[in-house]
Amino acid sequence: MNLIDTIRRVPNPVRKVLEERKALTKDMFDYLGDRLSTINEIILIGSGTSHTSCQTSKEFVETASGIASTAILPNIFLAKRVFNPNGLYIFTSQSGTSTLVNIAQRKMKELGYATVAITESAETPLAKESGCHVLMETDNEEFGCRTIGYCMSVFTHMIIAMEIGLKRQALSETEYAKYLEDAQKAADMHHEICDKTMEWFDRNKWKLMNKDGFVIYGAGTLYGTALEGALKVLEIARRFLCVGYDMDDGMHGPTMGYTNRHAVIIFDDGHNENITKGLIRYVRDKVGDAFVIGNDSKHPCDLAFEPLKTPFVFLQYAPVVEILAARLAYDYGINIKTIGPLPEAGYFNTHDD
Numbered sequence: 001m002n003l004i005d006t007i008r009r010v011p012n013p014v015r016k017v018l019e020e021r022k023a024l025t026k027d028m029f030d031y032l033g034d035r036l037s038t039i040n041e042i043i044l045i046g047s048g049t050s051h052t053s054c055q056t057s058k059e060f061v062e063t064a065s066g067i068a069s070t071a072i073l074p075n076i077f078l079a080k081r082v083f084n085p086n087g088l089y090i091f092t093s094q095s096g097t098s099t100l101v102n103i104a105q106r107k108m109k110e111l112g113y114a115t116v117a118i119t120e121s122a123e124t125p126l127a128k129e130s131g132c133h134v135l136m137e138t139d140n141e142e143f144g145c146r147t148i149g150y151c152m153s154v155f156t157h158m159i160i161a162m163e164i165g166l167k168r169q170a171l172s173e174t175e176y177a178k179y180l181e182d183a184q185k186a187a188d189m190h191h192e193i194c195d196k197t198m199e200w201f202d203r204n205k206w207k208l209m210n211k212d213g214f215v216i217y218g219a220g221t222l223y224g225t226a227l228e229g230a231l232k233v234l235e236i237a238r239r240f241l242c243v244g245y246d247m248d249d250g251m252h253g254p255t256m257g258y259t260n261r262h263a264v265i266i267f268d269d270g271h272n273e274n275i276t277k278g279l280i281r282y283v284r285d286k287v288g289d290a291f292v293i294g295n296d297s298k299h300p301c302d303l304a305f306e307p308l309k310t311p312f313v314f315l316q317y318a319p320v321v322e323i324l325a326a327r328l329a330y331d332y333g334i335n336i337k338t339i340g341p342l343p344e345a346g347y348f349n350t351h352d353d
C-alpha cells in the first residue's frame with residue numbers, strides 16, 4: 001500500500017457518507033433540538049488540513065444551510081473578544097487532538113454555545129468533550145499527511161449543511177436530491193482523474209521535478225484546495241517551498257516574483273475567467289511554466305478535463321494536488337511515512353497526546 005492507493009480510496013467513504021448521512025448527523029440534530037431554528041451563523045474551526053477543508057467547504061455550507069458561514073484558524077479565533085451566542089461552532093480535527101482546536105471548543109462550551117466536533121472516532125478528546133460529535137469517515141487512513149481526511153472533512157461539512165438546510169427549509173427537496181446526485185457523480189469521476197493525473201505527471205515529470213517551488217491558484221471553493229495542495233507538496237515532497245493563493249489575491253504582487261524556477265499551477269474551473277486566462281498568458285509569455293488544471297488551454301503542460309459545475313468540484317482537484325505531492329516524493333526516492341514520531345517532537349507540540 002502506498003499513498004497513491006490511499007488517495008484512490010476516497011470514493012468509498014464518500015459513498016458511505018451519502019448512504020449513512022441521516023444516521024451520521026442524528027446525534028447532532030438531537031443535541032441541537034429547537035436551538036436549530038435560532039442559529040444565525042456557522043463558524044468552522046480547524047488547524048492544518050482541517051483548516052484548508054473549512055476554507056474549501058465554507059461557501060457551500062453557507063449556500064446549503066442558508067446561514068452565514070466563516071472559516072477561522074483556532075489561534076485567530078481565540079484572540080477574538082466577541083462571540084455570537086447564536087453561532088453553531090463546528091470544530092474539525094481528524095485526530096481530535098489538535099491543542100488549540102480543543103481549547104477553542106472548551107471555551108465555547110463553557111460559554112454555553114452550540115458545539116459540534118468532527119473527528120475520525122467518537123473516542124477522541126475533541127469528540128468526548130463536545131456538545132455532539134459527527135463521525136468523519138476516513139476508511140482508516142494510514143498516512144499522517146491526511147488526504148482522505150481532507151476530502152472527508154470537506155464532504156462532512158457539506159452533508160451537515162445540506163441536512164441543516166433541508167430541516168430549516170433553506171433547501172428544497174429537489175435541490176437536496178440534486179446535490180446528492182452531484183456528489184455521487186463527483187465520486188464516480190475520481191478514478192479517472194487519478195489516472196489522468198498520473199499520465200500528466202509522467203508527461204511533465206522532468207519539468208515538475210526540476211523546480212524550486214510551487215504556486216497554486218484557485219478561485220471560489222478551490223482556494224481551499226489550492227491551500228491544501230501547497231501544504232501537501234511541502235509536507236510530502238519535502239524539498240519545495242509552496243504557496244496557495246486565491247485567484248485574485250495572488251495577483252496582488254506575488255506574480256512580480258515568479259521565475260522559471262517556479263511551477264505555477266492554475267486551477268481553471270471557469271471561475272474568474274478573465275484574470276485566470278490573463279495569468280496563464282502572463283506566466284507563459286513572461287515567466288516560464290504554467291500548468292493549467294481543468295479547462296483545456298491546448299498546451300502540453302495542461303491536465304485537461306471538464307471541471308464539474310457543481311460544489312463537489314473539489315473532489316476532482318484534490319486528487320490532482322495530492323498525487324502531485326506523492327509523485328514528487330516517490331519519484332525522487334522519498335519514503336512517505338505512515339504515522340510515526342515527527343522530527344519536531346521535543347521542540348514543539350501542536351497536538352495533545
Ligand SMILES: N[C@@H]1[C@@H](O)[C@H](O)[C@@H](COP(=O)(O)O)O[C@@H]1O
Pocket residue numbers: 047048049050092093094095096097098101144145146235350
Ligand atoms: N501534519 C498534520 C496535518 O496533516 C493535519 O492536518 C494537522 C491537523 O490535524 P488534525 O486534523 O488531527 O487536528 O496536524 C498535522 O499538522
